[in-house]
Amino acid sequence: MENAFTVDVEEWFHICGVGGALEEENWTELPSRVVETTNGLLELLDRRNVRATFFVLGWVANRYPHLVGRIRSAGHEVASHGYSHRRVYELGPQAFAEDLDRSLRALSLAGAETVLGYRAPEWSINDRSLWALEILARRGILYDSSMTPLRLLGNPSYSEIPHSQRTPSGEIVEFPPLVGRRLGQNYPLGGGWGLRMHSPRTVLRRIEERNNRGLPAALFVHPWELDPDPPRVRLPLGHRFAHYFRLDGFAKRLNEILAGAAFAPMEAVLKLERPAA
Numbered sequence: 001m002e003n004a005f006t007v008d009v010e011e012w013f014h015i016c017g018v019g020g021a022l023e024e025e026n027w028t029e030l031p032s033r034v035v036e037t038t039n040g041l042l043e044l045l046d047r048r049n050v051r052a053t054f055f056v057l058g059w060v061a062n063r064y065p066h067l068v069g070r071i072r073s074a075g076h077e078v079a080s081h082g083y084s085h086r087r088v089y090e091l092g093p094q095a096f097a098e099d100l101d102r103s104l105r106a107l108s109l110a111g112a113e114t115v116l117g118y119r120a121p122e123w124s125i126n127d128r129s130l131w132a133l134e135i136l137a138r139r140g141i142l143y144d145s146s147m148t149p150l151r152l153l154g155n156p157s158y159s160e161i162p163h164s165q166r167t168p169s170g171e172i173v174e175f176p177p178l179v180g181r182r183l184g185q186n187y188p189l190g191g192g193w194g195l196r197m198h199s200p201r202t203v204l205r206r207i208e209e210r211n212n213r214g215l216p217a218a219l220f221v222h223p224w225e226l227d228p229d230p231p232r233v234r235l236p237l238g239h240r241f242a243h244y245f246r247l248d249g250f251a252k253r254l255n256e257i258l259a260g261a262a263f264a265p266m267e268a269v270l271k272l273e274r275p276a277a
């Protein structure tokens, strides 16, 4: 049973909802780490012979098209993480469509002409932005991985397994991230601080439970989580936790997780067919 391994390719300063020094107008002035950290992740995956889906931020693809080329030539799938790393429900339909188109253009210019998948920044397709699914379907996007079955970011009532979402412009498959469950509550496990804080054994056991029911799981990481020398700024508490909690030793734990289950890109796990060019 193959599970989806995914990477959101963005800089350490692409954090939703914090203004000030990390405002978009300052991005070009901040130290860029994305090429180095993504290269590290590519090496880690290559050593484990794992192919993954890389949801590349359009802003990154635009600045570093060769990085998109390197990801593709290593055999990974390239998909979209939007362009400007803004929450979908804050953009609204018009600006979301523009941000999506801009990201697809940047990926295409970098050589990724056919993009099948999309992941919103900060899991921001939720009850406030379900209209986004139709816009994705209209652009020919076959799957989305932006709706998390967690409270605050998403909704605990959302399905935990890949499923089809109907829109007036056709169907789109939704592939949620892995969550754990304790005392009747879902908790983060497939990525972010949830993946970093739990032992590889706990994560692998949850994947195995899922696989034993004939269902795949999805994990996600960010290049900045594997930065040996990460730049840091003062963040509000919630963001500080999401970004800085237990980065120590994460590469080693991730390596164990990669060795303990079978992983593939989302398009392969979902057995999607690429449209003829």
Ligand SMILES: [Zn+2]
Residues within 6 Å of the ligand: 008, 010, 014, 081, 085, 120, 121, 122
């Ligand atoms: Zn992101």
